[in-house]
Amino acid sequence: MPHVEWRGGTCRVKWWTGETLPNGRKRYESKGGFTDEDLALQHGMDMEYEVRHGVNITNRDGAMPMPEWLDAWYGSLELAHRSMVNYESVIRVHIKPFFARRAVGEVGIMDHRAFKKHLKAVLPSENSRKAVLGVFSMAMDDAVSAGLRKTSPVERHRRRGKYTKKKRERKKDMAVEAVEALARNAHTVFGPAGYVLMWTMACTGMRPAELYGLTREYCYPSWPGSDLRTDPEEADRYAEDMVRYGKGDGLMPAIRVERQVQYEDGGLQFFPPKYESYRTLVVPPFLAEMLERLLKEHESSWVFPSISGGNLRSANFDHKYWRPIADGAKENEGPRRPGERLALPEVPTFTGKRLYLVRHGAKAWLDEDGHSRFAVESRMGHEVPGVEGVYSSVTVPMERAIMKSLQERWESLPGRLGDAVWS
Template identity: 65%
Template sequence: MARRAQDVYTEWRGGTCRVKWWSGEYHDDGRKRFESKGGFTDEDEAFQYGQDKLYDIRHGTHVSNRDGATSMSDWLDTWLSGLDHAHLTEKNYRSIVETHIRPYFQKRNAAVADIDVITYRAFRKHINSVLARSTATKVMTIFGMILDDAVPRLIKTSPVERKRRRGRYTRKPKERKRDVLPEAVEQLARNARALLGDSGYALIWTMAMTGMRPGELYGLTREYCYPHWPGSDPRANPEEHDRYEDDLERYGKGEGLLPAIRVERQVQYRDGSLTFMPPKYESYRTLVIPPFLAEMLEQLLKSHDSDWVFPAKMGGCLGVVNFDYLWWRPIADGADARDAKQARWRRPALPAVPSFAGRRLYLLRHGHKSWLDEDGHSRYAVETRMGHEVPGVEGVYSSVTVAMERAIMKTLQERWERLQEQLGTQEA
């Protein structure tokens, strides 16, 4: 005996009961589209199941049989097509999906609805067993985003298990940093000059004195560098007309003007070719530079005709090569002498710089912030110079003034002059 109510009814087929409920959709001919589930042995249980489905439909938490059967592989295609991130971020997401997530679930022919807490844990166990901890964490973070975005269309709730802070607090390990001393930077710069000429020397000191990111340095071209900028600015954005005019009154070469570099782009590989991209987090900014660096950059640009401020040995962009491997490691770690018979480029013996041996080039950027903090500059001016957004009211109401920029130039110049005095004393 079948039970029937509005939009839900049961029927017996053989020895089991099936329930059908209206999905909330219509066929092309106007008839209601029903969904069903069979296999019940108790009619009341089947009827209640249908009523629960109607409740979910009314409250927007229902997953249709059709959507629930969506394969994980199809959902990954849909999820990837909706990404809207910076180039490197999207590239990393796609790499994780195609290398670790898709192969696992494609092999198991899994639908999105099949991924429950047990399946999630099994995948996590697998990933932790084959990848380093940091990489495994990234994979699980992306996987969690994929499952969260499937709610409520493909799954009712996400099976992702969130960490809950219970028990004793354990501090996360943090990279140990050493003080960045000007004499260490000078040795790095001398090593870089031995490998790349004056371009290498200026690059190291520019990073130490501006905090620019490596990709921004590799991609820096003449029109955005002192002494050409801001007069040479391409003015690519008509909406920033006022900013361009203000820059001419504030920055440049001349009495009362502040020497500066404009960060408008970086270089990254995209689709196999080196491409100009916006700076990370679209952190467009103007960086005043101390007089010694302004003079160094002016002389460097006079010494070569490359469009790149810091050209490679053959005049091209440093972003073309793996700078960290090819140049930074011998600059920081030291290296034995090498003649033309041993390698393409000759090099003299390079002394190691102990505070940077085995460490990242990026720590020069960190050291720049430490110098600014030591000298007591405005937090807003420091964070803006580093390309960071300052949250809250401070970020809304604050601005970087000429006085702040002159103060930054002054302390950076003084740091350089103290180093020259120290080096002069040592050489004497």
């Protein structure tokens, strides 16, 4: 039975937590500030009810500081490398500073609203705000599961307040002329590797980190004969690849996406592709010829080396290379391969836009050409849900149709750079 006692003008109630101290005595908790003895007693009875039914949250658990909980929560996660890096940054830069002086059990709905308002002031990107709030929501859900609080303070499916239509990134159609313009600028910046890289991204839809991490072993014309074959469970696929892809009569030229490069512990490391989207990407004849010639032109293990011969990820490609390639640059502005100082014209389709939109354009091309949805999504490294994903497969005719339509786009392009790429 709870015990009520008066102290000055208010009373407090004490109740047994169901726990026993090391010395054998019962551990009690209390709450004060009541001015009505009956209300205090009712609160104590409610607490004892929760103890009996195993749903109580002790004051001690709820008092865990938010920074301490966030550190423990992050340490318990086992996610892909890129996700771990992003979560750590979100927690360190945004969540910890805002809730630094709060306990886990103190954070309420109004705090969540205040946090959202704060993020809106410091993060102009809606996607960035969503990412931060997503991590916060998961941490609070797990705090409930860990018995640190009864419910999450995160509001879901709330219909109150002003309706705001979601903004979508404005994109322009990706014409072959725009890709050629990007490729020409990239050629000026870092030579044949730049030209071929742009056309490879436009024709395969590979993610930037997958392109940066592409090595000779997984690129035409060496692959699949040069496949490192690190997974013994993939023996059947290795055998099938040898009779389906490669250089020679009846074989289809292809690139194998097996890894990407990311930074870890201050250095570049190989990681599985995003969502473990291992896949084989057939390439059209014109691109196969360019890849073969490019690999004869340099000795780097990277298919697309930087100006210095290193990895494009280390060169900060998005900032140093992509911005001049897409936005244009003056004659003596930005990086250039040795002896090359030409000005770069802007490419209006991509001015101020992300490199990733070339990948988006690659998918749009396949959609425009009417290819199988399963073949397109598989090529992009996406999982196809439901029965379609279970029963469908990418067939040889599907792959040949993709090669044919991409080759036709290339051949429709007037004034291609052609052999001048290698001069």
